[in-house]
Amino acid sequence: DAGVIQSPRHEVTEMGQEVTLRCKPISGHNSLFWYRQTMMRGLELLIYFNNNVPIDDSGMPEDRFSAKMPNASFSTLKIQPSEPRDSAVYFCASSLYRVGGYTFGSGTRLTVV
Amino acid sequence: DQQVKQNSPSLSVQEGRISILNCDYTNSMFDYFLWYKKYPAEGPTFLISISSIKDKNEDGRFTVFLNKSAKHLSLHIVPSQPGDSAVYFCAAASGNTPLVFGKGTRLSVIA
Numbered sequence: 001d002a003g004v005i006q007s008p009r010h011e012v013t014e015m016g017q018e019v020t021l022r023c024k025p026i027s028g029h030n031s032l033f034w035y036r037q038t039m040m041r042g043l044e045l046l047i048y049f050n051n052n053v054p055i056d057d058s059g060m061p062e063d064r065f066s067a068k069m070p071n072a073s074f075s076t077l078k079i080q081p082s083e084p085r086d087s088a089v090y091f092c093a094s095s096l097y098r099v100g101g102y103t104f105g106s107g108t109r110l111t112v113v
Numbered sequence: 114d115q116q117v118k119q120n121s122p123s124l125s126v127q128e129g130r131i132s133i134l135n136c137d138y139t140n141s142m143f144d145y146f147l148w149y150k151k152y153p154a155e156g157p158t159f160l161i162s163i164s165s166i167k168d169k170n171e172d173g174r175f176t177v178f179l180n181k182s183a184k185h186l187s188l189h190i191v192p193s194q195p196g197d198s199a200v201y202f203c204a205a206a207s208g209n210t211p212l213v214f215g216k217g218t219r220l221s222v223i224a
Contacts, residue, residue, distance in 0.1 A: 033211055035211075035214075042216030042217055043202060045212075045213070056211070097209065101159040101204075103158050104149075106154070106156050107156050
């Protein structure tokens with residue numbers, strides 16, 4: 001398996017633009033998580049899905065953020081409109097329950113200017 | 114409020130010596146604890162875990178110790194190697210809730 005695949009690896013966009021981050025989890029994993037890493041807050045959970053259903057989105061900072069998982073092999077995190085304070089590294093992770101912990105993707109480094 | 118705290122942002126250790134990374138937690142419901150390792154430009158990778166029914170788990174050079182009464186866990190790396198230089202994240206969960214991570218500790222192993 002190629003692991004969790006995220007795209008793009010880097011994204012630079014202007015304030016006010018829409019940004020879409022993509023994630024392909026490991027086949028067979030039933031949970032998917034979106035985390036954001038910043039210096040101030042470390043790794044914080046934004047939203048997670050079980051069997052493609054959003055379970056808890058309380059970590060989504062504002063209504064500008066939305067996430068979808070239309071099927072077991074694909075998820076998106078969208079920011080619209082983007083703001084400079086959204087600049088961070090966004091990680092997607094998947095797991096089969098809790099066994100072995102989560103497998104993370106390589107992340108998307110987002111810069112909003 | 115941070116439920117998982119790593120109070121040392123960085124740590125430097127000489128090659129061959131022991132590295133000790135510490136983590137404190139506040140939620141007494143946590144029953145599963147993990148350490149992740151992260152290299153630059155990569156995602157965190159699972160390193161070692163421990164459940165609350167144990168107080169020690171060992172895997173090669175890595176040992177995790179859990180002190181439930183103090184709500185404290187630590188990761189020992191012996192002997193430390195230059196390739197161990199990375200950011201280490203402590204994480205915890207209760208039941209099937211998602212992992213809660215600390216802010217990380219950057220370990221530098223000096224040759």
